Amino acid sequence: MKLLDGKMIAAQIKREIAADVAKNMLDKSIPAPHIAAVLVGDDPASQSYVAGKEKACREVGFLSSIYRFPASIPESQLLEIVDFLNQDSEIDGFIVQLPLPKHINAQKIIEQINPQKDIDGFHPVNVGKMVLNLPGFLPATPFGIVTLLDRYDIETEGKNCVILGRSNIVGTPLSILLSRKTKRGNSTVTLCHSLTKNISDIAREADILVVAMGKPESVTADMIKQNAVVIDVGIHRVPSVESKSGFVLKGDLKFDEVSKKCSYVTPVPGGVGPMTIASLLLNALKAAKKEVK
Amino acid sequence: MKLLDGKMIAAQIKREIAADVAKNMLDKSIPAPHIAAVLVGDDPASQSYVAGKEKACREVGFLSSIYRFPASIPESQLLEIVDFLNQDSEIDGFIVQLPLPKHINAQKIIEQINPQKDIDGFHPVNVGKMVLNLPGFLPATPFGIVTLLDRYDIETEGKNCVILGRSNIVGTPLSILLSRKTKRGNSTVTLCHSLTKNISDIAREADILVVAMGKPESVTADMIKQNAVVIDVGIHRVPSVESKSGFVLKGDLKFDEVSKKCSYVTPVPGGVGPMTIASLLLNALKAAKKEVK
Numbered sequence A, B: 001m002k003l004l005d006g007k008m009i010a011a012q013i014k015r016e017i018a019a020d021v022a023k024n025m026l027d028k029s030i031p032a033p034h035i036a037a038v039l040v041g042d043d044p045a046s047q048s049y050v051a052g053k054e055k056a057c058r059e060v061g062f063l064s065s066i067y068r069f070p071a072s073i074p075e076s077q078l079l080e081i082v083d084f085l086n087q088d089s090e091i092d093g094f095i096v097q098l099p100l101p102k103h104i105n106a107q108k109i110i111e112q113i114n115p116q117k118d119i120d121g122f123h124p125v126n127v128g129k130m131v132l133n134l135p136g137f138l139p140a141t142p143f144g145i146v147t148l149l150d151r152y153d154i155e156t157e158g159k160n161c162v163i164l165g166r167s168n169i170v171g172t173p174l175s176i177l178l179s180r181k182t183k184r185g186n187s188t189v190t191l192c193h194s195l196t197k198n199i200s201d202i203a204r205e206a207d208i209l210v211v212a213m214g215k216p217e218s219v220t221a222d223m224i225k226q227n228a229v230v231i232d233v234g235i236h237r238v239p240s241v242e243s244k245s246g247f248v249l250k251g252d253l254k255f256d257e258v259s260k261k262c263s264y265v266t267p268v269p270g271g272v273g274p275m276t277i278a279s280l281l282l283n284a285l286k287a288a289k290k291e292v293k
Helices: A006-024 A044-060 A075-087 A106-112 A124-131 A140-151 A171-179 A199-203 A255-259 A272-288 B006-024 B044-060 B075-087 B106-112 B124-131 B140-151 B171-179 B199-203 B255-259 B272-288
Strands: A034-040 A063-069 A093-096 A160-164 A188-192 A208-211 A228-232 A236-239 A247-250 A262-265 B034-040 B063-069 B093-096 B160-164 B188-192 B208-211 B228-232 B236-239 B247-250 B262-265
Touching: A006 A044, A006 A140, A006 A272, A034 A044, A034 A075, A034 A272, A044 A063, A044 A272, A063 A075, A075 A093, A075 A106, A093 A106, A093 A272, A124 A171, A124 B124, A124 B171, A140 A171, A140 A228, A140 A272, A160 A171, A160 A199, A171 A188, A171 A208, A171 B124, A171 B171, A188 A199, A228 A255, A255 A262, B006 B044, B006 B140, B006 B272, B034 B044, B034 B075, B034 B272, B044 B063, B044 B272, B063 B075, B075 B093, B075 B106, B093 B106, B093 B272, B124 B171, B140 B171, B140 B228, B140 B272, B160 B171, B160 B199, B171 B188, B171 B208, B188 B199, B228 B255, B255 B262
Parallel strands: A034 A063, A034 A093, A160 A188, A160 A208, A208 A228, A228 A262, B034 B063, B034 B093, B160 B188, B160 B208, B208 B228, B228 B262
Antiparallel strands: A188 B188, A236 A247, B236 B247
16 A cells, blocks of 8 residues: 655646746746735634745745635625735735625635635536636646556556535536546546445445545445555544644545455545645636737 | 436426416517528528427427528628617627638627527626626526526525536536536536546546537437436437438437446437426527516
């Protein structure tokens, strides 16, 4: 069993981005990419994600700005802020950190974002371009997973890929990416979800299994084909007396037993998480280079 | 074995549309929906499709206009025509019949269409909205297939659906529709294609099998699970001495042997084809009612 070391690959990608920015932008007096994050309310998880993104920007030499607003901000005002960022020529791309407070229609906010600055890849036009294999922004987590497979040179063509979980930001777009006619696509993909019957039987047929169900340690060794490649998208704080913080991070896999059957497996933490951030940076670089029309 | 009689269901849908137009539009002095087709060149298949669509429009009381251009039309001029139709307030929706001559970038033409008039559902923003389960136009063939399942009250929830063929206009969008969290969705979908291994084994696991590979009579009885629901998207002219015209229409199924194992199966002709046209009319009605923003 080999670990798919997302932390290491993400660090490598960040070095590549930093070198690219230095050589092709800063040395030519072109300003560094500048990305913005809009953070509404004081959800601790959202704050931590945005802080992580800001840190990653600093590491690669990007400029970053965080726009913070109270949870009480009216939807109309948030739409105006999106318009402001759409028009601000100094901002190459931006994200609106989700979830948003209930009085705000998140979909309406997302659709207001200029697709050319939509580095999260959540705007319908970017989702459609992904399906049609046209240039656009790919959602960061599926993009990160495909990149991880690519960096480890894991063949996907003709493989049976099974994805557990059909969310709009992970499972569904990943099912599209892996079945498209592209280098790390061309798989035969089965997309499973809460209403799938015999999920264990289906998982056990997978050459490549991606688990994104959001249930800690729910995937067991009996669901895994010998020598499968297994990607764990879950990340959960599980209480633990053995940790000083009082919790440990666990994925959707029962890692100790599953990993023994895998040819490759992602750890949690240090697998998909860092790849998601690296992919967001790749999208930001693409936006700054105006590669998406 | 029961036939999924697309011709009958399409006729029923057309009567419903005609009644809707009469009651909610004509009787209120609102003009009938008006759709346009842009036809470039003189491909016989394209001419026949467009003629079929025009006939269907007449049957339901829609107005229809056909804009014909020689194959030599420059791309820039076709883009202007699209703009003209985008702006023409009398046209509720339109299609540009594909394929287009090679000197024209079809994708560029499609992206020029105002998504609110894109009754083919091919514009990336409509494709993205389909993925995200937002109101938009669904591509006509997958929409027709789901409608056919619905009219026959065939349960899809929790069923294993296998789709053979991953085209942008049939297989891929249908895989999305059938796995979404909707009434005739919630299936466990496997999308197969030319690079899939063991395609017969996978097909044989299908409760619902959709065949859209474009190879006449290539799916045989050994690929079918007993009592499966089988949908045949193929339509091919096959030479025949028994027919006056010198050819007969065949689907992707070896119908005689496959149909014996099915609980439901679509005939060719008279299955998916008429449903595609009915779905285009449903999209046109939606466009005329300004239900898609």
